[in-house]
Amino acid sequence: MNKGTVKFYNDTKGYGFIKDDESGNEYFVHVTGLVxxxxxxxNVTYDLEEGRKGTNAVNVKRA
Structure with missing residues (x-):
């Protein structure tokens, strides 16, 4: 389980980005990946999954 911070999330469009606390990498998150x-x-915890356009955050939960 990875830990990070929501850098940006657009509720209307249903997507955003999470910045990983350890690596500083940013991952795309879609509304379908939210818990x-x-x-x-x-502050959130999440898993990573390979999507069509790169690595996505999934199973995203508030920490």
């Missing part, structure tokens, strides 16, 4: 509702600057 909990998230907002900008929330």
């Amino acid at each position: 909990d509702k998230i907002r900008d600057n929330d």
Whole structure:
């Protein structure tokens, strides 16, 4: 389980980005990968999964 911070999330469009706490990498997150509702600057835990356009955050939960 990875830990990070929501850098940006657009509730209307249903996507955003999470910045990993350890590596500093940013991962795309889609509304279909959410367990909990998230907002900008929330601390979250998540798993990574390879998507069509790269690595995506999935199973995203507020920490």
